[in-house]
Amino acid sequence: MKLPEMIIFDYGDTLMREKNVDVQSAAQALYSHIRLNPDALDEEEVCSAFVELYLKAQSAVKGSGTDVHVADVARLAFAGTGIELDIGYDECELLVWNSAVKGEILPGAGAVLKLLNEKGIRSAVISNISFSGESMRRRLNEYLPENRFEFIIASCDYVFKKPELLLFEAALKKSGLSAESVWFCGDSFNADVKGASAAGIYPVWYNSGNRKPPDDAEKYNYCEIRSFAELEKILRGDGENA
Numbered sequence: 001m002k003l004p005e006m007i008i009f010d011y012g013d014t015l016m017r018e019k020n021v022d023v024q025s026a027a028q029a030l031y032s033h034i035r036l037n038p039d040a041l042d043e044e045e046v047c048s049a050f051v052e053l054y055l056k057a058q059s060a061v062k063g064s065g066t067d068v069h070v071a072d073v074a075r076l077a078f079a080g081t082g083i084e085l086d087i088g089y090d091e092c093e094l095l096v097w098n099s100a101v102k103g104e105i106l107p108g109a110g111a112v113l114k115l116l117n118e119k120g121i122r123s124a125v126i127s128n129i130s131f132s133g134e135s136m137r138r139r140l141n142e143y144l145p146e147n148r149f150e151f152i153i154a155s156c157d158y159v160f161k162k163p164e165l166l167l168f169e170a171a172l173k174k175s176g177l178s179a180e181s182v183w184f185c186g187d188s189f190n191a192d193v194k195g196a197s198a199a200g201i202y203p204v205w206y207n208s209g210n211r212k213p214p215d216d217a218e219k220y221n222y223c224e225i226r227s228f229a230e231l232e233k234i235l236r237g238d239g240e241n242a
């Protein structure tokens, strides 16, 4: 089959897995950056103020197709407590992310990115996430230094979440490519396969968990892989299932 000129990847549970979020560690890290704390809140209280507001914000947007930005939550949480940090909110959100959870690269993700580089296939990311694209770029550069992602569309920077068509259309515009020249690889059938498909982008469903496809899956033209090794095979031209 004809290879794409670009593959756009999902982030969570496709490129990286992030488990065991440790909010307490994030609170500790933030606490060390407080320069003004008029009510003398302790670490626990700072943590609660942040977490409670984050949960309230998530609950407010649930089902709306939009996303919350962690930096905005911090801005409001600290304004409400009078706390001021010695770092900016962009720095603050990256600190929260890096302190709260370690990333685990999905097996073979680095090898696929290297192969894309070798073949001159361009790459990018669209992710449903509460951290900015800039924070994600810094994180990805640390974990997957071989990446040459041309752009990262993080839902919290772009109002909406996948499968919103506008995100995929924005990605196509950024790439300068037509939809037929682009593939999208992600683990969520609803957000990734259906979203990409609506934009005319060929979806590659990364189904490492061997999950059952949804009942309406046959309406979609997509390729299913269980591992990045399978995607490598396809890109090397010896795959049978695409």
Ligand SMILES: [Mg+2]
Pocket (backbone or CB within 6 Å): 010, 011, 012, 013, 014, 186, 187, 188
């Ligand atoms: Mg995902």
